[in-house]
Amino acid sequence: MSELKTPRTETLATHAPWETYRRPYVRDLAYVLACPNVLTEWLDVAPHQNTHTVSVHSASFWQQQFEGYQQRLKELDTTNDYQALTRYLLKRPSPNRLGFHFEGLLSFWLEDGFARKLHPYEILANNVQLYNGKQTIGELDLILYNHKEHLMEHWELAIKFFMGSPPFEPINWVGINSNDNLQRKMTHMQTKQFCSVWVDTKNHGKVKIDKRYGVIKGRFFLPMSITCFVSPHWLTSSFPMHEWCDKTDSATLATIDIAALRAAHYIEWFSKRDFYDGRQLPLVTSENGILKTGLYFEGNRPIVIYPKKPDQAED
16 A cells, blocks of 8 residues: 555546537546546466566556647547547447447557557557367457567456445445455456467457456546545556445435436436536435436446445455
């Protein structure tokens, strides 16, 4: 744990760089680039298994990619080039699922940025199927060639919106589905997806992986009731942080202006869409009057209402 104890209000995201863009998919794309990896370093969550070394990109790496792509983001936000982005995203499989949307946004940047010589990463293959005999056992997200360092890289992607609770270790950050937590996701990536050495690609034959990167982005939510947050050493300090509230915690709920809440549409886990304002979704369940689980906006402030404390989730 870091020795610096930070008041909760100072850890929360204020004005984010992606909010300067007008068009929603451009805002999402800017978010995907400007948001750092949640990890400052890969944590060995399977120390007793013979696994490969996994790396993470630094926060400064992603800041450089965002800054290098800003002119292109401006073009996408102000010209008809936006249509190329929307067509690219909507023609992909399951574009309405958050994980696929994240992968689509990052893939667009990789392809578009490489073609414009804005970065050295060339996509050689994506969604590479892994087999055990004739049975599909998984897939690899991205196989890239880094022309600058002359390395074959495997990037495994994850977009996570996790609620945290003390002691704020990876197992204590869980999703709306309480079976999903940061430790479980990292374990799966390390012991399943990062096990491959040689990969068969459709257009480039068999390639040998030189380096593996876990790309985990998203938003984290701290309990509204917490007064002091001690940041774990592995948590990137600039990672987007917001708040969550236990839906049964009436005292904390009383501090929220319920009348001002708007339930978020699914895609708004990435960025808020102002055109949904005024189109209110039901806030409460009909049988008990308790706020539904999910993401809300109090003005522009994101708040998650959660059905129970995350530390009640089991690994």
